[in-house]
Amino acid sequence: MHIRADIQQPIVLQAEFEVHGFTVLLGASGEGKSTLLKAIAGLVPAQTEPFDGLPPQRRPVGYLPQGHALFPHLRAWENVAYALGGSLRAQQAPARELLAAVGLVRQADLRPAQLSGGQQQRVALARALARRPQILLLDEPTSALDASTRDEVMAELVSRMHKLSIPALAATHDAHLAAMADWMVLLDGRRVVQQGRPRDVFAGPATIQAAALLGYRNRFTATVLKHEPQCNCTVLRWDAAAISLRVPMQPQLAPGGVIDWVVPADDVRLPPIKEQELRPSENPVLGRVEHLMVRGANTTAAMRCGDALLWMHAPYRLADHHGLALGQELTVDIRAGHVQCWGREG
Amino acid sequence: MHIRADIQQPIVLQAEFEVHGFTVLLGASGEGKSTLLKAIAGLVPAQTEPFDGLPPQRRPVGYLPQGHALFPHLRAWENVAYALGGSLRAQQAPARELLAAVGLVRQADLRPAQLSGGQQQRVALARALARRPQILLLDEPTSALDASTRDEVMAELVSRMHKLSIPALAATHDAHLAAMADWMVLLDGRRVVQQGRPRDVFAGPATIQAAALLGYRNRFTATVLKHEPQCNCTVLRWDAAAISLRVPMQPQLAPGGVIDWVVPADDVRLPPIKEQELRPSENPVLGRVEHLMVRGANTTAAMRCGDALLWMHAPYRLADHHGLALGQELTVDIRAGHVQCWGREG
Amino acid sequence: AEPVLKVAYAGSMGALMDKALGPAIQQQAHVQYQGQGAGAYGLARLLAAKQISADVFVSITPGPMQVLQKAGLVGVAVPVASTQMVIAYSPQSRYAKDFEAAAAGRTPWYEVLQKPGVKFGRTDPKTDPQGRNIVFAMLLAQTYYKQPGLAKAILGPVVNPSQIFAEPSLLSRLESGQIDASSGYLSAVISHKLPYIRLPNEINLSDPNLAATWYDKAHFDITQPDGKTETLSTQPLVFYAAVLKNAPNPKAGEAFIKLMRSPQGQAMFKRYGYSEPKGGDLR
Amino acid sequence: MSRMPVTPLDSATTADIASHPPADGAARRAWVVAAFGLAGLAFLALPFLGLVISTPWGQLQLQQGDLGALRVSVGYTVLAVTLVMGFGTPVAWWLARSSFRGKWVVELLVLLPLLTPPLAMGLLLTMSYGPYSWLGQPLGKLGLSLTNTPAAFLLAQIYGSAPYYIVAARSAFEGVPRDLEQISLTLGSSPWRTFWRITLPLSSLGLGAGVALAWVRALGEFGIVLIIAYYPQGLPVKLWVNLQDTGLSAVYPLLWLFFLIGLPLPLLMGALSRRPHTRA
Amino acid sequence: MSRMPVTPLDSATTADIASHPPADGAARRAWVVAAFGLAGLAFLALPFLGLVISTPWGQLQLQQGDLGALRVSVGYTVLAVTLVMGFGTPVAWWLARSSFRGKWVVELLVLLPLLTPPLAMGLLLTMSYGPYSWLGQPLGKLGLSLTNTPAAFLLAQIYGSAPYYIVAARSAFEGVPRDLEQISLTLGSSPWRTFWRITLPLSSLGLGAGVALAWVRALGEFGIVLIIAYYPQGLPVKLWVNLQDTGLSAVYPLLWLFFLIGLPLPLLMGALSRRPHTRA
Numbered sequence A, B: 001m002h003i004r005a006d007i008q009q010p011i012v013l014q015a016e017f018e019v020h021g022f023t024v025l026l027g028a029s030g031e032g033k034s035t036l037l038k039a040i041a042g043l044v045p046a047q048t049e050p051f052d053g054l055p056p057q058r059r060p061v062g063y064l065p066q067g068h069a070l071f072p073h074l075r076a077w078e079n080v081a082y083a084l085g086g087s088l089r090a091q092q093a094p095a096r097e098l099l100a101a102v103g104l105v106r107q108a109d110l111r112p113a114q115l116s117g118g119q120q121q122r123v124a125l126a127r128a129l130a131r132r133p134q135i136l137l138l139d140e141p142t143s144a145l146d147a148s149t150r151d152e153v154m155a156e157l158v159s160r161m162h163k164l165s166i167p168a169l170a171a172t173h174d175a176h177l178a179a180m181a182d183w184m185v186l187l188d189g190r191r192v193v194q195q196g197r198p199r200d201v202f203a204g205p206a207t208i209q210a211a212a213l214l215g216y217r218n219r220f221t222a223t224v225l226k227h228e229p230q231c232n233c234t235v236l237r238w239d240a241a242a243i244s245l246r247v248p249m250q251p252q253l254a255p256g257g258v259i260d261w262v263v264p265a266d267d268v269r270l271p272p273i274k275e276q277e278l279r280p281s282e283n284p285v286l287g288r289v290e291h292l293m294v295r296g297a298n299t300t301a302a303m304r305c306g307d308a309l310l311w312m313h314a315p316y317r318l319a320d321h322h323g324l325a326l327g328q329e330l331t332v333d334i335r336a337g338h339v340q341c342w343g344r345e346g
Numbered sequence C: 001a002e003p004v005l006k007v008a009y010a011g012s013m014g015a016l017m018d019k020a021l022g023p024a025i026q027q028q029a030h031v032q033y034q035g036q037g038a039g040a041y042g043l044a045r046l047l048a049a050k051q052i053s054a055d056v057f058v059s060i061t062p063g064p065m066q067v068l069q070k071a072g073l074v075g076v077a078v079p080v081a082s083t084q085m086v087i088a089y090s091p092q093s094r095y096a097k098d099f100e101a102a103a104a105g106r107t108p109w110y111e112v113l114q115k116p117g118v119k120f121g122r123t124d125p126k127t128d129p130q131g132r133n134i135v136f137a138m139l140l141a142q143t144y145y146k147q148p149g150l151a152k153a154i155l156g157p158v159v160n161p162s163q164i165f166a167e168p169s170l171l172s173r174l175e176s177g178q179i180d181a182s183s184g185y186l187s188a189v190i191s192h193k194l195p196y197i198r199l200p201n202e203i204n205l206s207d208p209n210l211a212a213t214w215y216d217k218a219h220f221d222i223t224q225p226d227g228k229t230e231t232l233s234t235q236p237l238v239f240y241a242a243v244l245k246n247a248p249n250p251k252a253g254e255a256f257i258k259l260m261r262s263p264q265g266q267a268m269f270k271r272y273g274y275s276e277p278k279g280g281d282l283r
Numbered sequence D, E: 001m002s003r004m005p006v007t008p009l010d011s012a013t014t015a016d017i018a019s020h021p022p023a024d025g026a027a028r029r030a031w032v033v034a035a036f037g038l039a040g041l042a043f044l045a046l047p048f049l050g051l052v053i054s055t056p057w058g059q060l061q062l063q064q065g066d067l068g069a070l071r072v073s074v075g076y077t078v079l080a081v082t083l084v085m086g087f088g089t090p091v092a093w094w095l096a097r098s099s100f101r102g103k104w105v106v107e108l109l110v111l112l113p114l115l116t117p118p119l120a121m122g123l124l125l126t127m128s129y130g131p132y133s134w135l136g137q138p139l140g141k142l143g144l145s146l147t148n149t150p151a152a153f154l155l156a157q158i159y160g161s162a163p164y165y166i167v168a169a170r171s172a173f174e175g176v177p178r179d180l181e182q183i184s185l186t187l188g189s190s191p192w193r194t195f196w197r198i199t200l201p202l203s204s205l206g207l208g209a210g211v212a213l214a215w216v217r218a219l220g221e222f223g224i225v226l227i228i229a230y231y232p233q234g235l236p237v238k239l240w241v242n243l244q245d246t247g248l249s250a251v252y253p254l255l256w257l258f259f260l261i262g263l264p265l266p267l268l269m270g271a272l273s274r275r276p277h278t279r280a
Ligand SMILES: Nc1ncnc2c1ncn2[C@@H]1O[C@H](COP(=O)(O)OP(=O)(O)OP(=O)(O)O)[C@@H](O)[C@H]1O
Pocket: A010, A011, A027, A028, A029, A030, A031, A032, A033, A034, A035, A036, A173
């Protein structure tokens, strides 16, 4: 499904992108995600494609606003029956059926205030589905939920959308949730900066802002020192840590220019356990361990390198092998091939 | 630091626990975390230790409420000066110093509405520190922040507390944040169910509710079938998936009883790549891949097994090797040694 | 519905109008009676400015009626009843015994009124004929009893803020015992069932025959709103009635005036404490 | 597994507690404030206590016509409040939902009758609706007289109560989350259905308070009524007439009648709005 | 890397659009509602237009004593509003901040003077504060007379305006997040300092609106004043006296004077509260 929106009020925002299956619209807070969804639903004056010029009540969209917005004075089934049109009483049977379809048989007679966040969302979903929409618009579908149930509810939601075969566009600022989607769209600086399948987007952010949105913690600036064609690499000076880095040749970067660069925490490596795997380090970096977190089989550590904080993930076995501890000094390797750079404009 | 609180109103809550360095108080929404912090600050009537009987203005605590609660009519420096007592004007210099200490030199003259979430938090921190508190109480310190900056701000905060050597108690419902703490306290059912260092707590939740809080996604029920002393194991029937599981001998579970069990997503394993590492499967489980997420070097998948959804983490290389794809049928192994069980009472 | 008869009358006539004359005219002329009572000057001014409308206007003293005559809304007004000034007093007053004695003629009333602490009430001489009349009465008493300074001793200055109240609150103040005595028309005092002290004819302004020779000796000055000083003279306490020229229902108005002048009407006046009409028409 | 040390921070507990100001005169001051507040309340309540004391409970007797006045008051007040709701609701909704340049003029227009003292308001109404005025004259030719007629009585009540209703209704509408109205639209409901089924039920408590206020104001309206609608006589004018004709004794029963009729609605609304005690 | 397929869902776009109701009479209905609202507004504004039309602009001339009345009105109103703020603020704060059994009784006490018609209120006050009443007598012995004195005038104004101030101030206080007050306490500030430095500034707009309302009410108070304080004469009683004395022509200048004095404060407050236009 192709979506286009041209908004002038309250913010100027032009966006054009595809929706494939369950699509996540990722953007920082205040970027205009809610506004964009509202524009598609016809609640904000805008030129949109499809549905251009229709009043909201004639657009075949199912809109779930931030916080679900159930009608507090109506019971769960009445909320759904309301969307079916006509008198609530007459629509009771189909409303209860729709609720049953989202697994809420026993809660049909409760009021919104008596439902948990996840249940509320399912009622809102049943209500939105009552109109047989051509697309579902979900605004921060998990923001009202506890962190411990967020992932599960999101997974449920995605599965449900897949079963129903209705394309859905979900706005969020939580990159975490995007991982479950079929497609993702990045909004930054009031425009779409990137779209694609989550794994591709996560692997190759288009800009430094996109990288920030995607949760890359290791975002730094550097100065281009020189290009070294002989080793097919470019040498950067990472000013905050006062060291030089060697990255794959980036001929478009002018020496002396300031650039932004990122490296995934997975690609900051401890020395391997087995001697035979030891390779000459590409970009050795010395730092002191400042944070250390162990969860299950993974360890996350943050190293202080000059003024910068460099994050790394390592399998717990490896970290344990190196006796990683707070305050310990350590040399790690930034894998050159996974560093991504963007020149600054202006 | 030893903390004890005995609250009767608005909820009945008794809690006694230690605060070591940066301590996270983890509990579900509505569990009473905010109420507990307020009780310690003297804002809710309660018997507390220390500070018992003192009015809030005489308790040497620094309290940062949910949402920071800066005074909207005062500039950043005035907010800090207010806490220093006396006339705002007279305290301008020390207030600016405190702001500088949290890295807000240039924002000192702005009003709260003009600051970003993270900056607001730092002002609130400077303000709370102005009284030289003996303990900092932080209520949901990152809830107002974007997901993409949450971890960084939290890490900054922890580092800062370590530098200042002030013990801090931070309430949150996000298990993610707890990983960075020095110590964590789990609140469930209106009491402390577990406390300890994060890695220990994450590795061994004390109850099924604690496991839920800690973000264990694989939480299921089962019926105890029998104990098999010959292989030192207990056999469970996992009803939702209609299969049997073998777990280490748990003599305290009575056969026929219903139990809750969890397994970390890391301990649901794909078959290894190398033949020589192949061991006889302990608990083979057949399922269909329903969700698949790739982030960096890790893959997360959810498999539908009967009515249950079983989550697993695997290194990307391994997932790629097995050609993991949506809809694919697959047999994975639940590692018996990492299954934890709790009998149900009543 | 029945046609409406609107009567605007001096506020002190309320009881008589609403309880006796009103019901009677309703029966007789098959009209719906609507009476509106307020300060006579106020009503006259509102009628003259055409802010309100009425079929019949009943004024106390000629003054208010003359306002309407000047405005060309009234031709000839006829007298329908008269009354007299009395001093009403509160039965709960500390001085009730003294007032009782004065009413019985055992002590001079003006001495009771001059006792220290006696709270006397009257209405605004600027807007209400009664407020003027009590001043005249006191001035006349001063001469009559040969007690120079009596008026000043009892009333203080003509406009004395501690004595002057809005008309509707005056008698109810007396009833609730919040003042000891007040000026009043005999008719109104009777309908409020308050005890009172009668004054001699030479003082109570009821007798038009005494006007030229005696009443007219009393004068006092009052500052007009435009800043000029006006010297006021007494006017007899006669009620005049007239049909207005812009009356919506002049026929009913005529009928009402006829009723008031009929024996039946006069009996009602009498029952409510009024005296017979005195003097001639007002032209 | 225990190689990662916990930073030992607990030493900070020794910081001095004395740097915090003592409770000095705080308690005394609290008492002074409380005393002021209580005195204020007592002060407001005194006259009503006085009424209870002064009422001659044995001799409470209605005057002739008092019941008629009651009927007039209740009947026309119901009508007036209905009319006020009829035109006040759209005005309030408009004020709550739209923002435009010059909105303050509209707000001012709504507030003007509230800011004008009743006597002056009565005079203003005569100037415009009196029998010989620029509006009253043409209306009179159409057979609609607006002096001492039921229509005039309604007019007075409407001017006396409409601003209160509009102000209350406006804030009731502002309290309805726009989200919910927008959702209703996206669910295919027309703005009309949305208003009746969503906005109205959700603002009902606030609207109820507005109705209660309008009710009390219309029922008790005296200053305006006195000038433009001495007839038909409702309770307040009857109170005045009784006072003039018979005196205080005739006022007590009417006053209690007034409280009896006037207060239940506001009290009911107050009780309803207090019920779901969820002020956070 | 591209082995994981995207579910092909885009076929659903063909669902029919016709199941959604047409716009039928919606536009017409919107116009009817708008017409009602506009008519209501026009209706409220008419008398003021009438005043402008009727005023004999050439001959606007103050009467003798009008300026005195102005001085009386403004002077005592300032004093009355100050007193109302003095005792009304603690009452409002108390109502906003505490909840206890029987609170509705207190709320009722505050509302009673607002619900009592002014004329009746005036009588009630005479019953309680008259020179021989249960309250007035002891006060009189202390040399405080409450009839036709400045004190009585103040009394009338206070009863006429205090409920409005208290109701407005209460909701202003309720609008201040308790969080902020609690924070102030934990920062070592006494409740007293907290009130002055946090609560008051944050509720200042609402309090301002309350003051404006009290100002208008006290300035325009007529019914109560007429009964218990015919003197000293403020603007409303003077209006009444001029009307009776001279007629309508003497009323116009006073009316305009009244608007000139009475409206600036409420207008200013309205303007201030509109400025940070952040209703979300
Ligand atoms: N009615 C409005 N008037 C003025 N500005 C508005 C209005 N609505 C939104 N904005 C502004 O538009 C911008 C985008 O708002 P929007 O709610 O769409 O952001 P968002 O991406 O959904 O943020 P969040 O993640 O916080 O929900 C914000 O800067 C906001 O201040």
